[in-house]
Amino acid sequence: MAMVFVILAGAMAQAQEASVPPLVNYQGMLTDADGKPLTGTKKIEFNLYDAATGGTKFWGPQIFSSVPLVNGMFNVILGEKDEEKRLITDAFESSGRYLGIKVNDGDELFPRQQILSTPYAIRAEKAGKILQVVHNQTNEFKTSDQAIPWDDTIPQQTEGVEVLTVAITPGDSSNLLLVEAAVHATEDNNTANRLMLALFENSESDAIATAVGDTNVVRDSLQTIPFKHIMTAGTTSEITFKLRAGLEAGIININGGYLGRKLGGTLYSTLTVTEIAK
CATH class of the missing domain: 2.60.40 (Immunoglobulin-like)
Structure with a gap:
């Protein structure tokens, strides 16, 4: 048959x-x-x-x-x-x-x-669905005089101070990764210095994305810098994202002012990575 x-x-x-x-x-x-x-x-x-x-x-x-x-x-x-x-x-x-x-x-x-x-x-x-969310936050007060230059060079992983890291293992290399952050910071100086954030991937020297805060900053004037970056995962191996912050000059204070921590430790800087199906 x-x-x-x-x-x-x-x-x-x-x-x-x-x-x-x-x-x-x-x-x-x-x-x-x-x-x-x-x-x-x-x-x-x-x-x-x-x-x-x-x-x-x-x-x-x-x-x-x-x-x-x-x-x-x-x-x-x-x-x-x-x-x-x-x-x-x-x-x-x-x-x-x-x-x-x-x-x-x-x-x-x-x-x-x-x-x-x-x-x-x-x-x-499946496209557009949130597959996983990895989050980290810190209320640690820290200071640094490591500058991030305000020029036309790519920020380096040796510049600024590390604020937070997050590791994520994508399920598919074609999926999207949405990186979101918010950092609370002040400066010690009474000069108008730009406050910058730089995002790094694994041990790569060059930043993959940056953000710049207000330039009209005076001593102890707290600002919260929002940050958002979206990218294709490109791998199914673990990716560690590292967020660094710095002034173009002077001393930066994270989660506090020039005299120390503020608001009793309830001030949190955050870093979140969301995997989205492509």
Whole structure:
């Protein structure tokens, strides 16, 4: 008995509410070599590849041991996971996916069926979701006379004083990392010095992002410098972000004034990294 073709009518199994389930509704038709629709039940196996022939298998197998056929037509729901516990959402991180089908442990049917746009909404549903948040804060009072130059050079990891660090291990190199900080600081001088923040990644010498506070600062005039930076993770290895602060000249005071800590230790500088699905 030959299975000569399958008609693809696959679509997302979408609900009306906002959340899209990670499932694909697949309808097909099986006939014999003479084109007559098959009946009864069949064992059907599904796999997803990146090519019409050969290629790499990204998902599967998912095996349905007893699929009923009505005038050759059948319907199955693919997902959420295959036999190896891999999510079907992960198979649609890139375009160009082809569905391979086997019936009753036979050879794969030819040709494979190309998956078009609809199931990619599965992956799109994940986009923008917050995957993890790593936070650190400190109320430690510290001072430093290590300047961060106000010129056209990139701040170095030897300049300023380290305020906070946060380590995060991204789940996917294509995800976004949102780095947010707020640092409370004053200066010892009565001169208008710029107060600057610089963000560093691991042991890299050059800062990857900076922020500048008010220049009209006088002694003990506290300012809170907000900081925000977004970037592609670029790796699944641990990243340590280091936040440093400094004046262009003079002594900087973190979480206090020139006479010491303020507000009884309730003044916290913060550093937060959020991983967002791309």
